[in-house]
Amino acid sequence: MSEDIINQVTQGEYKYGFTTNIDTEVIPMGLNEEIVRLISAKKNEPEWLLDFRIKSYRHWLTMKMPTWAHLEIPPIDFQNISYYAAPRKKSPKSLEEVDPEVLKTFDKLGIPLEEQKALSGMAVDAVMDSISVKTTFKENLAELGIIFCSFSEAVQHHPDLVQKYLGSVVPYTDNFFATLNSAVFSDGSFVYIPKGVRCPMELSTYFRINASNTGQFERTLIVADEDSYVSYLEGCTAPMRDENQLHAAIVEIIALKNAEVKYSTVQNWYPGDKEGKGGIYNFVTKRGICKGENSKISWTQVETGSAITWKYPSCILQGDNSSAEFYSVAVTNHFQQADTGTKMIHLGKNTRSHILSKGISAGFGQNSYRGLVRVSKNADNARNFSQCDSLLLGDKCGAHTFPYMDVNNDTAIVEHEATTSKISEEQIFYCNQRGISTEDAVGLIVNGYAREVINKLPMEFAVEAQKLLQITLEGSVG
Amino acid sequence: MLEIKNLHASINGKEILKGVNLTIQAGEIHAIMGPNGAGKSTLAWVLSGNPAVEVTHGEINFNGKNLLEMSPEDRSREGIFLSFQYPVEIPGVSMVNFMRTAVNEQRKYKNLEPLSAADFLRLMREKKELVEMDNKLTSRSVNEGFSGGEKKRNEIFQMAMLEPKLAILDETDSGLDIDALRIVANGVNKLKRPDNAALVITHYQRLLDYIIPDFVHVFYDGRIVKTGDKNLALELEEKGYDWIKKEVETPIEQ
Numbered sequence: 235m236s237e238d239i240i241n242q243v244t245q246g247e248y249k250y251g252f253t254t255n256i257d258t259e260v261i262p263m264g265l266n267e268e269i270v271r272l273i274s275a276k277k278n279e280p281e282w283l284l285d286f287r288i289k290s291y292r293h294w295l296t297m298k299m300p301t302w303a304h305l306e307i308p309p310i311d312f313q314n315i316s317y318y319a320a321p322r323k324k325s326p327k328s329l330e331e332v333d334p335e336v337l338k339t340f341d342k343l344g345i346p347l348e349e350q351k352a353l354s355g356m357a358v359d360a361v362m363d364s365i366s367v368k369t370t371f372k373e374n375l376a377e378l379g380i381i382f383c384s385f386s387e388a389v390q391h392h393p394d395l396v397q398k399y400l401g402s403v404v405p406y407t408d409n410f411f412a413t414l415n416s417a418v419f420s421d422g423s424f425v426y427i428p429k430g431v432r433c434p435m436e437l438s439t440y441f442r443i444n445a446s447n448t449g450q451f452e453r454t455l456i457v458a459d460e461d462s463y464v465s466y467l468e469g470c471t472a473p474m475r476d477e478n479q480l481h482a483a484i485v486e487i488i489a490l491k492n493a494e495v496k497y498s499t500v501q502n503w504y505p506g507d508k509e510g511k512g513g514i515y516n517f518v519t520k521r522g523i524c525k526g527e528n529s530k531i532s533w534t535q536v537e538t539g540s541a542i543t544w545k546y547p548s549c550i551l552q553g554d555n556s557s558a559e560f561y562s563v564a565v566t567n568h569f570q571q572a573d574t575g576t577k578m579i580h581l582g583k584n585t586r587s588h589i590l591s592k593g594i595s596a597g598f599g600q601n602s603y604r605g606l607v608r609v610s611k612n613a614d615n616a617r618n619f620s621q622c623d624s625l626l627l628g629d630k631c632g633a634h635t636f637p638y639m640d641v642n643n644d645t646a647i648v649e650h651e652a653t654t655s656k657i658s659e660e661q662i663f664y665c666n667q668r669g670i671s672t673e674d675a676v677g678l679i680v681n682g683y684a685r686e687v688i689n690k691l692p693m694e695f696a697v698e699a700q701k702l703l704q705i706t707l708e709g710s711v712g
Numbered sequence: 713m714l715e716i717k718n719l720h721a722s723i724n725g726k727e728i729l730k731g732v733n734l735t736i737q738a739g740e741i742h743a744i745m746g747p748n749g750a751g752k753s754t755l756a757w758v759l760s761g762n763p764a765v766e767v768t769h770g771e772i773n774f775n776g777k778n779l780l781e782m783s784p785e786d787r788s789r790e791g792i793f794l795s796f797q798y799p800v801e802i803p804g805v806s807m808v809n810f811m812r813t814a815v816n817e818q819r820k821y822k823n824l825e826p827l828s829a830a831d832f833l834r835l836m837r838e839k840k841e842l843v844e845m846d847n848k849l850t851s852r853s854v855n856e857g858f859s860g861g862e863k864k865r866n867e868i869f870q871m872a873m874l875e876p877k878l879a880i881l882d883e884t885d886s887g888l889d890i891d892a893l894r895i896v897a898n899g900v901n902k903l904k905r906p907d908n909a910a911l912v913i914t915h916y917q918r919l920l921d922y923i924i925p926d927f928v929h930v931f932y933d934g935r936i937v938k939t940g941d942k943n944l945a946l947e948l949e950e951k952g953y954d955w956i957k958k959e960v961e962t963p964i965e966q
Contacts, residue, residue: 665802667760667794669788674817
C-alpha cells in the first residue's frame with residue numbers, strides 16, 4: 235500500500251524546461267589555452283584579467299576532480315563542453331535592442347525586464363547562457379553611487395574595483411571547479427555599494443542556461459563598503475535536455491566594517507527526469523568574508539533543482555564582532571543528489587555564526603549536509619549554533635549529515651543539533667480525513683518544516699519558494 | 713443517511729469485520745460497544761477510508777452515494793468526520809494553517825469561496841469557546857506536545873470547525889479525566905442537530921451518561937451481535953462482556 239503511494243509519487247513536472255530559439259554564438263567545444271584566450275579576447279579584457287585566466291587554467295591542469303563528496307558523479311568530459319555561448323546580439327543599450335525572443339523567455343519565467351512591470355522595486359540582471367542580457371534600474375541605482383551591472387561591464391568600466399577584489403575571497407587555486415571557473419568564467423553580476431548607502435531595492439540576478447552542450451560559468455562579485463547594506467537575490471532555471479550540463483559558478487562577497495549583505499538563492503536548475511536522465515551538474519563555490527568589524531553576511535538558499543548539487547556557501551568571520559548566517563532548504567527527488575552545507579571560519583573575536591539546514595529527500599534522492607565550523611586560536615568568545623534537520627518521504631531516499639568541528643580556542647561555544655523525521659502514512663491519512671488531498675498535505679507538512687528558512691527570504695521570493703517546494707515534491711509521499 | 717450492508721474487511725489479510733449491518737438516520741446517535749479486538753476501530757477506518765483496511769465484501773451507502781468508491785478526502789468533504797483514537801502529531805504545521813486548509817478544501821468542494829482571514833479567525837474563536845479549548849493550543853503545531861486530553865479536545869474542536877454530517881468518535885473518551893470527558897461530551901451535544909448524526913465508539917458506559925444514544929450496538933468478533941436502547945449499555949456495564957460472549961457462542965456450539 236505504501237508502495238502505491240510512493241509510486242504515485244514524484245509526478246511533479248519541471249515547468250521551465252522550454253528552449254528559446256535564438257541566434258546563439260557558441261565557440262568550439264573543448265578546453266585549452268587557446269580557448270581561454272579566445273574567451274578573454276571576445277570580451278575585450280585587459281591584460282591582467284587574461285593573466286588571471288591563464289594562471290588559473292595552468293593550475294587547473296594540475297588538479298583532479300574532488301571525490302570526497304557523498305555524490306555519485308559520472309565522469310565529466312571537459313573537452314566535450316563548449317565554454318562560451320552568447321545570444322548573437324551584443325550588449326543592448328535599451329530594452330528595444332534586446333532580442334524579443336530573449337525577452338519572451340524571461341517573461342515566461344516571470345522575470346520582468348520591462349521596468350514599468352518591475353515597479354515592485356527589484357533591479358534585475360538577466361544572464362542567458364554566458365552573457366548578461368539586460369540590467370534594469372541601473373540608472374536609478376547609479377544616483378546613489380551603487381554599481382549593479384554585468385561582470386563584463388564592470389571589467390570595462392570599474393577595472394580597479396574588480397582587480398582589487400576578484401579572487402580575494404575565492405582564490406584561483408581554491409578548488410577544482412573554482413579554478414576551472416577562474417579560467418573560463420563568462421559573465422555574471424557585479425555589485426558595489428558605496429560607504430554608508432543602504433541599497434533601497436532588492437538586487438536580483440536571473441541565470442538561464444539555454445544553449446545545449448554548453449557550460450555556464452558565471453562569476454558574481456559583491457562588495458559592500460563600510461556601513462552599507464544590500465539584499466541580493468539569485469534565481470536559476472534551464473531547459474529540459476537529455477544530456478547533463480555543467481554549471482560551475484563562483485560568488486564572492488566582501489563586507490567591510492559595519493556592512494551587511496543578505497544573499498538569497500532559489501536554485502531551480504533542471505533536475506533531470508524521473509529516471510535520472512539529464513539535468514544540471516551544479517558545482518558552485520560561494521564564499522563571503524566579513525572583513526570589517528561588526529559586519530554581517532547571511533546566506534539563504536532554497537535548493538530544489540539540479541541533478542547534482544555540490545555547494546557550500548561559506549563565511550570567513552575576520553572582523554571582530556562580525557556575524558554570519560546560513561539558512562538552507564535542500565530538496566532531492568527522483569535521482570537528484572545534493573551535498574550541500576556551509577563553512578564558518580571564525581577568525582575575529584566575539585564572532586557569531588548560525589547554521590540552520592533543512593534537507594528533504596524523496597524518491598531515490600540523496601541529501602547530505604556537510605558543514606565545517608572552525609574556531610581559530612585567536613577567535614575569543616566565538617559562538618556557533620548549528621541545526622541540521624532531515625525529512626524523508628518514502629523509504630528509497632537517503633539523508634546524511636557530516637558536521638565537522640575544529641575548535642582551537644577554549645572560550646568558544648559550539649553547538650550542534652540534528653533531527654531526522656519522516657512523513658508518515660498516518661499523518662497523510664489524518665490530513666486526508668480532514669478533507670486535505672495527499673498532495674496538499676505533503677505541501678503543508680514540507681512548507682511547515684521549511685518555514686523557518688523560507689521566512690528569511692524576501693517576500694516575493696518566499697511565495698515563489700513555497701510554490702516551488704510543493705511542485706518539486708508533487709505526489710511524493712511515503 | 714448511512715447504510716452498511718454485510719460488510720467484510722481485513723487488515724494485512726486477516727479478516728476483522730465479518731458481516732456488519734448498520735443503518736443510521738439523520739438526527740440519531742448510535743453507540744458501539746464491545747471488547748478489545750472486536751473490530752470497532754476497524755469499522756471507523758473503513759468508513760473514513762483508511763488505506764490500511766481492505767474491504768473484501770459488502771456495500772456502504774452514504775446519502776445516496778457509494779462511499780467505498782470515494783477517496784478519504786472526498787468522504788471528509790461529503791461530511792464524514794473521524795475523531796481519532798490516537799490523533800497524529802504534525803510538527804511544523806500550525807493548527808491555524810491546518811484548519812484553514814481543511815475548511816477551505818471543504819468549501820471548495822461545495823463551490824464556496826474560501827473564507828477570508830478575518831472570517832476564519834472569527835469562526836475559530838467561536839468554536840474554541842464551544843469546546844473550551846485553550847488559545848495556546850491553536851497557536852501550536854497540530855497535536856505536537858499536546859497531552860492525551862488536549863489531543864481529544866482538539867479532535868472535537870476540529871469536528872466543530874468542519875460541522876460534519878456524520879461524526880465518528882473512536883474511543884474519544886479513553887484517557888480522559890472526568891472534567892475533560894464532560895467538556896468533550898458537551899461539545900458533541902452542542903453540535904447535535906436534526907440533520908446530522910453521530911457514531912460513538914466506546915469501551916465504557918460512562919461516556920453514555922453524557923452523550924445519550926438512541927441505539928446501542930454490541931460488537932463482538934467483527935459483527936454487531938446485539939442492538940438495544942441506552943439501557944443495553946447499562947446492562948452491559950453490569951454483566952460484562954462475558955455475558956455477550958456466552959450468548960453469542962452458545963448457539964453456535966449447539
